[in-house]
Amino acid sequence: MTIILSPEETARWEEGGWLSLEIQETVLEDIERQHITEPVVMTLAHGTVAFGVTGGEVR
Amino acid sequence: MATSTSLHSKGATTARSVWRETVAEVAERATQMLPECHGRIEAAVKMILAGDVELLPEGKAKVASQSNGTTEYIVCNGTCECKDFPKAPNGWCKHRISAGILKRVEERLQSTVSSPRDDHADPLSDAPVESPHGIDPRFITYLHGKPFIRYAGLLAMAHERGLVSLEATFISVTDQLALATATAVFSDGRRFTECADATPTNVPPHIRPHFPRMALTRCKARVLRDALNIGMVAMEELGEGE
Numbered sequence: 001m002t003i004i005l006s007p008e009e010t011a012r013w014e015e016g017g018w019l020s021l022e023i024q025e026t027v028l029e030d031i032e033r034q035h036i037t038e039p040v041v042m043t044l045a046h047g048t049v050a051f052g053v054t055g056g057e058v059r
Numbered sequence: 060m061a062t063s064t065s066l067h068s069k070g071a072t073t074a075r076s077v078w079r080e081t082v083a084e085v086a087e088r089a090t091q092m093l094p095e096c097h098g099r100i101e102a103a104v105k106m107i108l109a110g111d112v113e114l115l116p117e118g119k120a121k122v123a124s125q126s127n128g129t130t131e132y133i134v135c136n137g138t139c140e141c142k143d144f145p146k147a148p149n150g151w152c153k154h155r156i157s158a159g160i161l162k163r164v165e166e167r168l169q170s171t172v173s174s175p176r177d178d179h180a181d182p183l184s185d186a187p188v189e190s191p192h193g194i195d196p197r198f199i200t201y202l203h204g205k206p207f208i209r210y211a212g213l214l215a216m217a218h219e220r221g222l223v224s225l226e227a228t229f230i231s232v233t234d235q236l237a238l239a240t241a242t243a244v245f246s247d248g249r250r251f252t253e254c255a256d257a258t259p260t261n262v263p264p265h266i267r268p269h270f271p272r273m274a275l276t277r278c279k280a281r282v283l284r285d286a287l288n289i290g291m292v293a294m295e296e297l298g299e300g301e
Contacts, residue, residue: 017297017298018298020202021202021294021297022263022264051203055135058201
């Protein structure tokens with residue numbers, strides 16, 4: 001499964017630091033809440049891969 | 060027919076013996092590797108022999124509780140749901156140990172290739188993937204591909220290694236800058252001191268109104284990193300845009 005971050009989220013991700021962490025943790029919470037068990041690839045709005053999630057953890 | 064039954068019975072007995080011997084061998088190896096978990100390994104072996112451990116797909120395992128007949132714990136990705144997991148050395152509770160032993164036993168028995176024993180291999184094959192600095196992966200967060208250790212992990216490791224005192228105090232606090240210092244003392248007498256700062260702009264947005272507190276957390280994280288010889292930056296030390 002691939003999830004694409006919005007342009008606003010992409011901008012925050014690219015800021016780095018706490019803003020990135022906030023997005024990463026929000027994504028993990030969403031995945032857990034929706035009981036998604038398959039691997040997830042998070043991509044930025046412009047198509048670059050941000051990170052992957054398997055087994056509830058960022059890879 | 061009687062012969063067939065007899066042979067089958069003998070074969071089953073032999074297979075059972077081999078299986079039990081293999082469990083004992085792997086458990087012995089586990090005891091050598093994890094001497095501090097001797098009691099938990101003994102309990103794990105009992106659970107395996109009682110058939111209370113079931114390996115599941117994707118490296119997971121289901122282990123029945125010994126304390127009651129209804130609870131089952133799922134062991135997954137080097138973690139367990141039981142109450143002992145956070146307290147056990149490096150998270151090696153009896154459920155996780157039992158899953159690790161059984162997995163290794165099955166691998167050995169299923170192996171058809173005759174190869175020399177790997178005495179350097181971890182006896183518990185559900186061991187977490189090796190992580191930087193040998194730190195338990197539960198305490199590491201990856202961000203932009205870089206590993207950061209969690210303060211909770213530093214504290215847990217410090218307690219394991221004899222932390223007896225950890226004190227942090229403010230050096231100065233203004234509305235734009237907080238400076239703090241922390242001292243950690245260990246049971247062998249070693250003493251470490253470090254400083255750290257926090258400003259309203261280098262803390263998470265939700266902590267901004269209370270940014271001085273982050274200076275305390277950061278200096279404690281730094282002093283524990285010094286004491287534990289960990290070069291990896293703590294997540295709590297992270298500033299905005301780093």
